[in-house]
Amino acid sequence: MKYVVVTGGVMSGLGKGITAASLGRILKSRGFDVTAIKxxxxxxxDAGTMNPFQHGEVFVLKDGGEVDLDLGNYERFLNKELTSEHNITTGKVYRSVIEKERSGEYxxxxxxxxxxxxDEIKNRIREVSDKSESDICIIEIGGTVGDIExxxxxxxxxxxxxEEGENNVILIHxxxxxxxDxxxxQKTKPTQHSVKELRELGLHPDMIVGRCEEPLNNKTREKISLFCDIPKEAVFSAHDARDIYEVxxxxxxxxxxxxxxNHLDLSNPERxxxxxQKxxxxxLEPDKKISVSLVGKYTELEDAYMSVIExxxxxxxxxxxxxxxxxTDAENLENNPEKVKKLEKADGILVPGGFGERGAEGKIRAIKYARENQLPFLGLCFGFQLAVIEFARNVLGLExxxxxxxxxxTPHPVIDLLPEQKEVDDMGGTMRLGNQITVLEEGTLVHRLYGKDKVKERHRHRYEVNPNYIEEIKDSGLNFSGRDLEGRRMECLEIPSHNFFIGTQFHPEFRSRLExxxxxxxxxxxAMLDEENLDKKTGEI
Structure with missing residues (x-):
């Protein structure tokens, strides 16, 4: 196994995750099988109980692992599914060691x-690498060099x-x-001090990637090479890109x-x-453009909806x-109903996943606008549930x-707690999580979109459509076009009379890839590219 270790210096948020994912992408393009560990x-x-304002979105893996958003970038860049074992946290490591001590293992x-x-950390790294049967394992160390944790x-x-040897491990800083101004x-002093901290810990970087606004000039590369004791050709520029997929x-x-x-003593096939690139x-250079109103309560922080955006x-x-x-701030829409008219500027409305009461009524207003005005709508998880609530109130008349x-x-609990959740007290890792199979109804829009009878998508929820209301809702024009294998849980909804109105209890964004x-x-x-729709809204096409 070859290990590529990525560390970060000076400050957080420099883009270690994108750098690590990009390295994986280009190694994959050379024909290597690559896996990744964060x-x-x-x-x-795990990241399951973290506030999105502090840590961005919680990304859900196929086995239900709730992890840092960087794992999402790894999957998207590598076009590979990872598991919770690919995310190693201090909590996991210390819990395991303490459990072993309590059982007398030491x-x-x-x-x-x-x-x-x-030893626990190294064992976990090696176990993940061995199970993956990959050629190369990329390891990103979160945080910044110098952080005590x-x-x-x-x-x-x-x-x-x-232990692994010089030709089997490469360290990229x-x-x-x-x-x-x-x-x-371009100032190299922060880099010099960061590398000094690494060397005090017994680590010497083999390569340095400089995050900067503009490409590193020759003088800067020479200075970093001289003071950090690495060859000039091992200093790379990671200047601002127009999009992360350009990195x-x-x-x-x-x-x-x-x-x-060359460092890892591997063959070097053609790129x-x-x-x-296409x-x-x-x-970067599209032929046309659409606008989407994303209605949420974390709109000040785009990272909270990273997978949806991607x-x-x-x-x-x-x-x-x-x-x-x-x-579109859902809470603002809730407190100012007249602002719902601003949604007419969009070619489509998207209500992503979420939790809690804050902003829920604003999202319901947006869903109602999409339904009544034939505006393309996509509701994900909580957005799916709120679409059911909106329909029950305003079409069925269930006040x-x-x-x-x-x-x-509520007098009409059209969305209720999953039966297995009623006795759950712990908050971490206890929702319905990870891959579940959905059976799609033949002839429906969602069946045509997937082109298959069964799909596997990732979930993260505690509540579901109340079975007592399903037939009444269906009879009034909202079809549940996807169900679980047992036919009990509603997984997809659509309104056949609408040009595009779809909701999914699952999170399709987690399995989306550029390819x-x-x-x-x-x-x-x-649906948003519909020629008539775009002519009316933007004058394009």
């Missing part, structure tokens, strides 16, 4: 950071490097190269793969990024179409219809 030094066991020894914690992980990497010069193309142009495969060209981008790129997101999540004493766009999103984009 190490998060926080004490949480035979009376004093349990310490070294060797017990570091990251020390055991960096020590583990130092040991791994010594992503660091900030700022430009001071006063002098207009692999930037790095490949700098021949980063040649340095990687093959032509199809990737999709990126479609993103899935929309994938579908738009497939149609050589640009897109604009009109960020006060709601979800018991939002109103326990393989999600069918519901592709259908949503196609």
């Amino acid at each position: 190490i998060d030094p926080y004490l949480n066991v 035979l009376g020894k004093t349990v310490q950071i070294i060797p017990h914690i570091t 990251g020390m055991p992980f960096l020590e583990s990497i130092r040991q791994l490097h010594n 992503v660091t900030l190269v700022p430009i001071l 006063v002098v207009g010069e 692999p193309l930037y790095l490949e142009k700098e021949n980063i793969t040649d340095i990687l495969v 093959n990024l032509e199809d990737w 999709k990126v060209d479609n993103i 899935a929309l981008k994938h579908a738009a790129a497939e149609k050589n179409c640009g897109y604009e997101i009109i960020w 006060g219809a709601n979800s018991t999540e939002l109103e326990e004493e 393989e766009p999600s069918p519901p999103f592709l259908g949503f984009v196609n």
